[in-house]
Amino acid sequence: MQGTRVLVTGGAGFIGSHLVEHLGARNDVAVLDDLSAGSLRNLETVPGDVHVKRASILNRKALSTAMEGREIVYHLAARTSVPDSVAHPEAYWRTNVQGTLGVLKAAVDAKVRRVVFASSAAVYGNSEMNPKVETMRPAPASPYATSKMVGEFACEEIASLKGLEAVVVRIFNAYGPRQDPTSPYASVIAKFCASVASNEGIEIYGDGGQTRDFLYVGDLTTALELAGERPVAGQIINVGSGSATSVNEVARLLSEIAGVPIRTKHGEPRPGDVRDSRADITRAAAKLGFAPHTSLRDGLGRTLVWYRTQRP
Ligand SMILES: NC(=O)c1ccc[n+]([C@@H]2O[C@H](COP(=O)([O-])OP(=O)(O)OC[C@H]3O[C@@H](n4cnc5c(N)ncnc54)[C@H](O)[C@@H]3O)[C@@H](O)[C@H]2O)c1
Known part of the structure; x- marks a missing residue:
């Protein structure tokens, strides 16, 4: 355009x-x-x-x-x-x-x-x-x-x-830079990246096997x-x-990218959450003529870098 x-x-x-x-x-x-x-x-x-x-x-x-x-x-x-x-x-x-x-x-x-x-x-x-x-x-x-x-x-x-x-x-x-992690309803990747950027643990709702199309x-x-x-x-x-990734897999990838183990706590599953969603x-x-070009690993890497620059 x-x-x-x-x-x-x-x-x-x-x-x-x-x-x-x-x-x-x-x-x-x-x-x-x-x-x-x-x-x-x-x-x-x-x-x-x-x-x-x-x-x-x-x-x-x-x-x-x-x-x-x-x-x-x-x-x-x-x-x-x-x-x-x-x-x-x-x-x-x-x-x-x-x-x-x-x-x-x-x-x-x-x-x-x-x-x-x-x-x-x-x-x-x-x-x-x-x-x-x-x-x-x-x-x-x-x-x-x-x-x-x-x-x-x-x-x-x-x-x-x-x-x-x-x-x-x-x-x-x-997901990506500038997504607001502060609201109680923030998206999972924004919350995880913000927590990892400030060396805090993350909370996974339910068993973490639920999948999303990120x-x-x-x-x-x-x-x-x-x-x-x-x-x-x-x-x-x-x-x-077009692909589904579990919340556990997002946490695993982030830990790999950050190069440190991430403390993980499992909370109650959220009522009404869909188990799986893929486009x-x-x-x-x-x-x-659309095709996604950014792998989840690359996208998470860029997103984490951004959250790290936001730290006070
Ligand atoms: N983020 C996602 O994964 C996702 C998924 C599906 C659909 N969407 C849709 O994409 C759009 C953008 O989402 P986002 O994630 O960037 O959310 P966002 O909250 O960051 O952006 C929404 C924007 O709309 C503005 N806004 C809200 N009410 C307004 C009003 N009455 N008048 C003028 N501006 C108003 C807000 O200030 C905000 O800047 C939304 O319509 C959302 O429903 C987002």
């Missing part, structure tokens, strides 16, 4: 900031983020000028101003925690459903060509079938997952009624760029690594 006017909602967050960095050198990129979870620090290394507007996607005026003249909108702004959504479902409905409807409407009004919507593997719910294929029936098992599913349907509806190109990307477990954020931004430019309007596309990425390969 080159010379394109792009807006990234949630652009000061973990994935958003990497996307802005990736596209920033060759495109005119703007960010709309209320900084409720993201931070301007995440954008410090971005090349070129990025216009950052601190406002909520629920603020119609700010949204329509931010959309003016934009060709592609990456809609990443969201509340993102499954357990938090169980505790605060209304907040998830407001930001992730009403917010997404607002983004889509503003995009239509501003004659944006395409919206790429960051959906989630969570829409597959607790189904034990693996790998997850896009044609499987969504089975959301949390307000977060439901909010993403409704967002997907809203993309489909607005695309058919208003002719906006909408592309849904179902993201699996992204994708390095640098590979994800490549997939997002492709989703913005390839002829994939109307598609729903899984983006993951079928056949469609991403066929339609986007």
Whole structure:
């Protein structure tokens, strides 16, 4: 992608900031983020000028101003925690459903060509079938997952009624530098790396045999760029690594990379946790020409280096 006017909602967050960095050198990129979870620090290394507007996607005026003249909108702004959504479902409905409807409407009004919507593997719910294929029936098992599913349907509806190109990307477990390890709901790799960087032990929920499809954020931004430019309007596309890795294996690899044994404690399994999750990425390969390039070992190494530089 080159010379394109792009807006990234949630652009000061973990994935958003990497996307802005990736596209920033060759495109005119703007960010709309209320900084409720993201931070301007995440954008410090971005090349070129990025216009950052601190406002909520629920603020119609700010949204329509931010959309003016934009060709592609990456809609990443969201509340993102499954357990938090169980505790605060209304907040998830407001930001992730009403917010997404607002983004889509503003995009239509501003004659944006395409919206790429960051959906989630969570829409597959607790189904034990693996790998997850896009044609499987969504089975959301949390307000977060439901909010993403409704967002997907809203993309489909607005695309058919208003002719906006909408592309849904179902993201699996992204990891990498800048992922926040501090929330009680932080992702496993962020928590492990932060603990290892400060020479603390790690806690594994349950027996650690549960598997996830971990994708390095640098590979994800490549997939997002492709989703913005390839002829994939109307598609729903899984983006993951296509392989499953157990939490125990992540801990083992990290210990190898760090060159020290890591103290490990096993806690209670988390209620409602899916045992295994792996993406079928056949469609991403066929339609986007996407292939993940970063091995888990390399990605973990880069991530650990970053967490080490964050220590006080
Ligand atoms: N990280 C993953 O593995 C993963 C997996 C599946 C889907 N996703 C989706 O990708 C997107 C980005 O996730 P992330 O991991 O970077 O999370 P993040 O929390 O780091 O980023 C979300 C950003 O949205 C902003 N935001 C929240 N509410 C807002 C509002 N009302 N108005 C404007 N900005 C708002 C936050 O400040 C934050 O900067 C989210 O939509 C998330 O659901 C992430």
